[in-house]
Amino acid sequence: MATITEKTKEEVKEVVYSFFAEECEVDIEQINENTSIIKDLDGDSLMFLELIEIFKKKYNLDIELKVIGKYAVKHPVSTIGQLIEMQLLIIEHENRLLDIEP
């Protein structure tokens, strides 16, 4: 189980903002925590998948996609802020992501 530091939080935020700015061809200044991934950025599930792969490589994560899928069904993500929170949980808990639920 990884420890999430302030540096990790900053890194994840930077990667997510840069990723959506480039993929969705928008100015990074237009993105904030409340930006809707679908309504404002026209994002899609392939982008979500690509982002997961980026973080899997960056942090050498051991996590199955279907663990993330099961978690996402119960905790749907619609904004950039929620997505960052989920990515931090994935980095912290990896394949034990579902264990953090009550």
Place this chain on the structure above:
Amino acid sequence: MSDNQLAFIFPAFTSDYTNHPGHGIPGFALQFDTFLRTASNKVDPLLKEFTFTGNTFLEDELLTQYLTYIYSCASASALRNLGFSPSMNAGYSMGIYASLFDAGSVSFETGLELIRLAFQSLKMAISSASFGMVSVIGLSGRDIHHLIDQYDLRVEITNQNASPSFVLSGFLDDVMAFMKLAMEEGALHTRDLGVSIPYHASFLKEGAKHFGKLISSLEIKQPENKIISMIDQTLLLTPSIIRQELINNLYYPLNWFRTKQVMLEHQVSVFVECGPSKGLTKNSKFVEGNFRFYSLNSFPLNQI
């Protein structure tokens, strides 16, 4: 053109014509209008009423196929007129017809006829039964097969787009049941593709055979550049191989993921999606390799 080996990729259908990516390609509009007029006269006068912002016929499977074909042929022709010649091309699913036109293997009119005959043959073959297709992201092939077996679903994997991205075809009730089960199993996303024919599935074998008889007299020439099969990734080198591929393409499963890998082995380094969407371009990021994949609006006309 530099040493980059160029490939044209032709998509199946689109679900949106607004902000279409070809509008900035010099010569595209003229080519599109010419092909649209020809198709209106040849297969369906309704096509004359198409506009990019209004009447797009997206609810009509056959007209949508014609329009995607027209768009694909127009964009590839415009690129060729600008001096771009692919060393190889590939047709994704029903994009095979545009790939054959682009390679000089069939005329534009024959491509239209192939689309019409395939659609009619398959519609007749499935009769009144309800079928559908679904895409699923986030499950492995093994997970999907496990679900199909466990619940005895009449669905088949009919394409692999990326390592965790698949398309399935089957009876509509079972397709809908699969969507629900897949989400419970941990899929990140499922989507009903909104088609009534289970393309690339064995349910269509009889329809495909009928299609084979209907196309036996259509003229198919040797292609002027390499065309790769999405079924087994071999090269379609002769008219007889192409004729068989046209039949098999209707009821054999495809593998787009593997096709891209084999194209890279053939030294392709630049891909252009010659069609009205950017779906294949988005999807390309899940293959490792030293290549660039462009949609029409991102293709750097002066830098390749």
